[in-house]
Amino acid sequence: MHSKQVRRRRAVLVALVAVSLILLTAYFGESPSSPLHSVQRGIVEVLSPVQEGASKVLSPVRDVAGWFSDTFKAKAQRDQLQKEVATLRSQLTVAQQKAIDDAQLRQEVGLDNSTGIASYQPVGAHVIGRDPTLWYATIQVDKGSSDGVHVDDPVLGDGALVGKVSTVASNVSVVTLLSDHSFAVAAEVQDASGDAGVLVPAVGNPNQLLLQYLPKPAPGQGPRVGQQVVTTGYKSGPLTSLYPPGIPIGQVSNADQNDLLNNGQVQVRPDADLRHLGAVQILTRTPAGSQLAQVPGG
Template identity: 25%
Template structure:
C-alpha cells in the first residue's frame, strides 16, 4: 500500500520526533546526576546515532543526484560539441576534395590551352530514354547550345539547351549522341554512338579494320563539335558476324558519369571575344 519512499520519510520523521522528545526530557533536568537523565541518554543515543547516519545517507544521495544531473548536462554539452566538430571536419574534408578536383580541372584547362568555363553539376536525368546533366552555368557565362563538355578523364557530352543561369548536357552515352572518332593507334575512323545503359558503340567500323579490346578511342575533330584528340573510352568487345560489312564494337566510356560533380564547358571562339 505504501511506497518505499513514503516509508523512509515516515521513519525519518519518527526518529526525529523521538530524538526531540528525548532531548527535551534530558534537558529539563540538567543537574540530575541520576534518575531520568542517564536513562534518557541511554534511550536517545541509539536514535541520535541512527538519525545522524540516516541524515548523512540522505545528504549523500541528494548530492549524488545533483552530481549526476550536472554530469548528464556536461555529457550532453560534450556530445553537442563533438557533433559540431564532426560536422566541421566533414565540411573541411569536402572543401579539400573540391579543391583537389578544381585543381585537376585547372591543370587540364591549362594543358589544353582552351577557353573553358567550370560548372557544377546540379541535376541528373538517368531515365531509360535520355542521359543528361544540368549544370549551373548558362548564357550569362557564355554557355550556348552545341558546346562540348569535358573533364580530365574525357568527353562528357555537349550542351543541348541553355537558359540564363543553367544548361542541359546530353551525355555521350545517350542514344541520340554521336561523336566522330578514331582508334588512337591505328587511326581507324568511325562514329561513337550512345548505347544507353552506360555504354557506347563504335559504329561504321569496316569488318576488315583492325580493332581490338583495350584500344583507346579519341575524337577526330571532323564533326565540327568536339575538338580533336579528346579521350572517349576504351574498346571493350569486338564481334564480327558471318555477314555484313561492319563489325560490332563496344566501347567502355572513360568518364564515370555517376560520380561527376564538376565539368568544363569549352567555349565557342566567339564566346571568348
C-alpha cells in the first residue's frame, strides 16, 4: 500500500514537471498576442489592485518597523560615539596638560611626579543607588574598603571628575558629586596662563559649576568659552592635593568679562552627565608619608 502511494506521488510530480516544461516552452515560443500571454496579462490585471492595496495597508507597518530598526541603530551609534568622545577628551586633556607643563617647567630638573594620576590605581565600580532628590548630590557604588577604597578618593565618570568618596563600608561606598553644595576642588583653565581658582557648584543649578577666585585678566585676556577646566593638583611639603593634576572636570560655558573682572569667576559645564552615571572609576592609593589636603568645604 505504501509503495503504491509513493509511486502515485512520483507520477504526479513527473506529470507536473512535464506540464511546466511544456507551458514554459510554449510561452517563450509564442508571440505577445498568444493565448498564454493574454492569460498572464489577465491575471496581472486582476491581482494588481490587490497587490497595490496590500502594499498600502502594510506600508505603515513597514515604516514603523523601519523606524524602530533605525532608532536602535542610531542609539547604538550614539552610545559608541559618546564613549569615543569621552576617551578622546581625556586623551586631549592629558596631551594639553603635558604641553603646558613642558612649557612652564622646561628648565626644571628632578621633578616630583608622586602626585600624578599614574600613581593611582583605578577601581571600577557600578552605581547601585542615587540621591532621591532633584539635586543628585550623592550616589552609591558597589566597591568599598575591601577593594582598597578610602574616604576622599577621587571618582571619575565619562572620563572626567565627578566627585569623591565620602563614606566607605566593606563592600559599598557613598560618592559625593560635584553638584553637592559642600564640594570644592582646586582647578585651572587649560590655556597659556593656566589661571587657577576654586571650582564649586552654582547655587540653584546642579548642572552648572563656578570657577571662582580667578586673577583679574589683562584687557582681551582671560578664560574663553570652550576651554577645558582640569584639576590643579599640588604637593607642598607633607601636604598633597586630594586630586591628581590634569583630570578633566568641564568646559568654560560662560566667560562674561564683567563677571570675571568684578567677581573673578566663570561658569563651567561638567564634562560628565552626573544624573545618568552608570559606572565610575575610583582612584585609589595608599599615601606614604603625605598628608592629604583639600580646599575648604571639599
